[in-house]
Amino acid sequence: MPKRRIWTALAALLVLAVLLAGCGGGGSRQQSSAPSPSSSSSTSSSQAATREITVVLSDFKFEPAEITVKRGERVRLTLQNTGTVAHDWTVRDLNLASPRVQPGQTATYEFTVDRVGTFTSVCVEAGHEALGMTGRLIVEN
Ligand SMILES: [Cu+2]
Structure with missing residues (x-):
């Protein structure tokens, strides 16, 4: 019986870890996409x-x-x-x-x-x- 509780706890931890990893990944993706459109428009106007x-x-x-x-x-x-x-x-x-x-x-x-x-x-x-x-x-x- 106690073995089952351990498995449930492990499963809960796994879900939590996946959720945290997902949040971190989303944040870094938003940061990297921001500077690219402004830099490309300034080079085209100077040319x-x-x-x-x-x-x-x-x-x-x-x-x-x-x-x-x-x-x-x-x-x-x-x-x-x-x-x-x-x-x-x-x-x-x-x-x-x-x-x-x-x-x-x-x-x-x-x-x-x-x-x-x-x-x-x-x-x-x-x-x-x-x-x-x-x-x-x-x-x-
Ligand atoms: Cu005038």
Whole structure:
């Protein structure tokens, strides 16, 4: 009779050990899966841009006003607004329009042009083009 009790106790211990092992395994699996998605997305974005150009937006001009890129290449424009009002960088003929950059802020805008030529860039904020906030985008072969 006492032998049976020992077997029941052993069986209970075995169930407990399996449950504890299962909990530990689940915890470590959750930890290892967390960092992988963020690291893969950051590497793909840095490989995408082939030419990086910084344009300073101020009241009311682009610096440099003229930028040159190659046809078909990925361009990453960094737009730094050092002015006192919001600005942007737009090329109407190519349907390029950067985000609106608030004073003191920096924004990035990526694009690719498939047409060779010289195009006019402007700031489309009301009145800025008339105040001379224009430039040129030159696309070479
Ligand atoms: Cu402007």
